[in-house]
Amino acid sequence: MEENINILKSRGIKVTTQRAEVFDVLAKNKGHLSIDEIFGKVHKKYPMISLATVYSIVDAFKSHGLVEELTILPQKLSYSIRVDIHHHLYCRKCKKIFDVDIPMCATLGKKEVNGHLIEECQGNFYGVCKECKE
Ligand SMILES: [Zn+2]
Ligand SMILES: [Zn+2]
Numbered sequence: 001m002e003e004n005i006n007i008l009k010s011r012g013i014k015v016t017t018q019r020a021e022v023f024d025v026l027a028k029n030k031g032h033l034s035i036d037e038i039f040g041k042v043h044k045k046y047p048m049i050s051l052a053t054v055y056s057i058v059d060a061f062k063s064h065g066l067v068e069e070l071t072i073l074p075q076k077l078s079y080s081i082r083v084d085i086h087h088h089l090y091c092r093k094c095k096k097i098f099d100v101d102i103p104m105c106a107t108l109g110k111k112e113v114n115g116h117l118i119e120e121c122q123g124n125f126y127g128v129c130k131e132c133k134e
Contacts, residue, residue: 011064018042018049023066025080032070032078032088032097064111072074072124087123093132100125 004023008015025041025125026033033041038053058079061067066078072088085108089098102123111118 007066011066013060013064013066018046018053019057019060021045022054024059026061026067026079026081029080032080034076034078038079068122070097071122073125085121089124089125089127089129091129091132092126093128096129098129 039051068083070078072090087100088102
């Protein structure tokens with residue numbers, strides 16, 4: 001928790017107990033959580049918190065570069081605290097989202113494509129994960 005508070009401070013975010021708790025939930029869950037899932041976990045500890053508050057906290061984290069927003073399921077955005085460039089696989093069987101690490105391609109290394117500046121990049125793979133494949 002202490003470490004997480006320092007991360008928030010270092011990004012210039014004013015630390016409140018609710019913000020610290022939301023970040024803690026994201027940090028403890030290695031995977032990717034939707035707003036509803038984050039809300040469910042935070043709400044257990046802070047029954048007073050509203051879904052709208054969780055939304056705005058996550059939004060602030062996003063604009064400070066503290067969380068990645070995954071669009072692999074457009075109808076269900078999810079968030080994780082891993083913010084380096086990486087890609088995702090959605091397993092159609094178990095419905096889990098996995099981080100996949102593939103070597104950085106030449107285009108991404110340059111951060112530019114056809115004269116356009118690349119700020120963010122996510123590759124989405126859809127298929128069957130290795131556990132479900134067996
Ligand atoms: Zn699976
Ligand atoms: Zn990820």
